[in-house]
Amino acid sequence: MGVDRWPIWQKDPSTFPWHYTQTETCYILRGRFRVTPEGGEPQEFGRGDLITFPAGLSCTWEIIETVEKHYNLG
Numbered sequence: 001m002g003v004d005r006w007p008i009w010q011k012d013p014s015t016f017p018w019h020y021t022q023t024e025t026c027y028i029l030r031g032r033f034r035v036t037p038e039g040g041e042p043q044e045f046g047r048g049d050l051i052t053f054p055a056g057l058s059c060t061w062e063i064i065e066t067v068e069k070h071y072n073l074g
Helices: none
Strands: 008-011 014-019 024-037 043-046 050-053 058-073
Touching: none
Parallel strands: none
Antiparallel strands: 008 058, 014 058, 024 043, 024 050, 024 058
């Protein structure tokens, strides 16, 4: 997949709404966070998780421990 060549995103503890305009696949390098889809149940993620967020998803991110992730759009 070439994950090690994907850009890196980092964010300190915080809570914010997010809407995905395109599909995002990400690999979590460190940290811990919850994503709650609009009208859905929260899911927690952390180091080592490989996640795909579909285009059109609206959710709330709650970063519990500073997150660092590789990400790929599209």
